Amino acid sequence: MGMEREVARDLLAKVRRQGATEADLLIVETDSSTTQVRLRDIESLKSAQERRLHLRVMFGKSAAATSTSDFSMRALDHLVDETCTLARATAADEYLGLPNPESIVASVPDLALFDEEAQGLAVEEKIALVKQAEAAALDYDPRITNSEGAGLDTHSSQIVYANTHGFVGEYRTSSFTLTVSPIADAGGAMQRDSWYAVSRRFKHLEAPEVIGTTAAKRALRRLGARKVPTQEAAVVFDPEMAASLLRTLAGAVSGTSIYRGSSFLLNRLGQQVAADTVTIIDDGTIPGALGSRPFDGEGLPTQRTIVVEHGVLQSYLLDTYCARRLGMTSTGNAARDASGISVGASNLYLVPGTSTPAEIIASVKSGLYLTELIGFGVNLVTGDYSRGAVGLWIENGELAYPVEEITIAGNLNEMLGHIEMVGNDLTFRGRTAAPTLKIARMTIAGN
């Protein structure tokens, strides 16, 4: 880690010597591995060490961002030159700049994002775990006849951030993802599904048998799926699909979409945008959670932001640039990639309600229990929503039969307003989480 700090200091000094007024950089060093098993045999093993530097340089109010995986002295010198040349070529933007020095995180909290214990995980142990998970799926039912495999991905990263305010901060993270994708077959008609667990701590991963059998059950319940007639009906989003809806929403409340005028939630702050059963929170400070970090991509502390409270839009998600443009304050949601800074949600979740999933399903006379969405048919500017859907048909309050090759469509404004029931089953499985949700009506297209 000492070496990264040195590289950081050295580069910022070089940038200053070229006349830059402000600059910041992020160095991410990652060790990763992938262990893939298919039909009880190893399919692939992959391991890697990677290191990447992201540099942002400002000349007054003009900026440029660069990134490199080449850490040779010559390459870094060249990068500084190129970044400065690019920054001088771009137009000024009065809102650009580092956050104010006093807003930078004062001390870096330990959010328990790194699993020291799991660093020495042996390849054999990983293979055994993945085999166990896949075997649980393959052995669950004779109709599980094939597999797209099972895999374990491990990542551990060291992140160093430094800026010309003199701040240098660092932290470590790890993550472990176990996935199983079995295939069920009934008379030649195949269905694939999958299930997964993801955690910052290896020991906190759900048992491989649970992941495998859940994946098998999910594939099996899709066998014999059919289309339904075109109609308007209630749609119950299972927690995974409810989380997908939330991810869509994250794009619409991003400060970038707002200042660009490309969100259906433009100018809606303080207004009712969803049913009053809906409260949505973004919280980057939850210890051990996958979306947590001690500071954001520009060194600001992460925080808990109430985005929607009882249906009323309370806040957008902002980095420093968007906040300045909109006359607001950053919510600590700056993310960083090769093209510079962007806005990203941290742990985004919908606060659970009181209904059990069973009660929600029981409330539907005829409708869709949605378990998978395919395609990208969402227009954030207008809120128009139209996507391929897979699920189970609900008849008289019970899951009756699987359905596929249908679409669900509506407008996000109306969909959010029609969230009639919110489940009590919130579980974090990834950075975005939501309980079971019932939308009173959407258009379902089929036969």
Place this chain on the structure above:
Amino acid sequence: MMTDTSLTPQRFFAEKFGIAKESLGRILGGVLGKAADDGDIYFEYLVGESISLEDGVVKKASKSISQGAGVRAIAEARTGYGYSDDITIENLALAARTAHAIAADTQKSGAVAVGQPASSPHDLYPVQTFPTDVPAEAKIDLLLQIDRIARAYDPRISKVFASLGSTQKIILIATAEGLVVGDILPLVRLSVSCIAEDGSNRQTGTHGGGGRFEFASLLEGNRYERFAREAARQAIVNLDAVAAPAGYLDVVLGPGWPGILLHEAIGHGLEGDFNRKQVSAFSGRIGEQVAAPSVTVVDDGTLPGRRGSLNVDDEGTPTGRTVLIENGILRGYLQDRLNARLMGMPLTGNGRRESYAHIPMPRMTNTFMLPGESDPEEILRSVKHGLYAVSFGGGQVDITNGKFVFSASEAYLIEDGKVTRPVKGATLIGNGPDVLTRVSMVGNDLRLDEGVGTCGKDGQSVPVGVGLPTIRVDGMTVGGTQR
């Protein structure tokens, strides 16, 4: 800046990283012990640049450099892969050990005689100046012109976003046969997106294009002006869009980018890996009728300058033209080395990878349907009540059950053979193995897309192309809201 056109991948990697043929041979020899069937070393150096415009000015510019090398060993269906972004002999040897772990019970090691460079039969993207070598000022000027053209199209155009992305990728592959194959790949892409506003009605339009050619090609035939006007036009058209229909309708797809239908409905399902594993809805169906007799679909990586084209694939195999469907009959799969070997089928030059951090897989290049005989106007006239879709956003497919979607971003109602009102975007859903059996008319107007496609598979993104003549599909489910 001038581009050094005498640059070869061999010289580039030798000079930059000082890695000699002999060390490559030793590492490959170590990987290819007696238990390994195949293996390679892949080197990559990529420069990427993105310049973007909003608010009428260019204030965002970024550049990135990625370099790395990976060593792969294959034993039967097992793959071992190690890679590092720090290209040294020590790291290559370390990567080789990871790779070789899958062929555990071999002691033998030796050396592969890494010989003379092999050359591709193709030279599909010769350029004088790489897009990444063109000074930022020229690109900024182009983006500013686009802003003016789009705004001039209609006063209701309230926002214009435009971005220009350029990359230069240098690759070198040392194969198990001892061949050293390299390529230098330019890629440029211009994207324009507009927001039109009329009172509280806000709509978007997008257009763009590019390919493996010079930056200057974007200026030829005023290509960039057309992109700007098209994005503006689409946003203005969408201001009048009514709710899209919901239900099972006859659909006419316009030429060009709607070829994404082929990519999703059949292309992925014909990739070798899914078929070797018998997990595709097309598994074991070669020789069967899967489309109307008027339908012939090919994947062709050899079209000069196209976004999906490659001189060689990422395993060093020269690209080619593969007939996927011929007169409605399923003919072939798309292969990489591993799957071709295990299936006993010929290589097709479709082994592709996103970068050195990824293992190659069978992927599409440029996938399109050959033209038929119908006049496009006649195809539209033939439909009593249906949807005419001319532009699309993305698509997706479930390989195993064959269900696929693609989402229209510009579409119109067809009423009594006439194109009438624009409708809002809607997702179309169908079943890959039977949708092409309902193609009842194929137009004579084959067009390839403008060069915007990026295909994602298993977390890997690669640039691709598609193409289609105007076609009529007798019945697809259209996911609108209007019943």
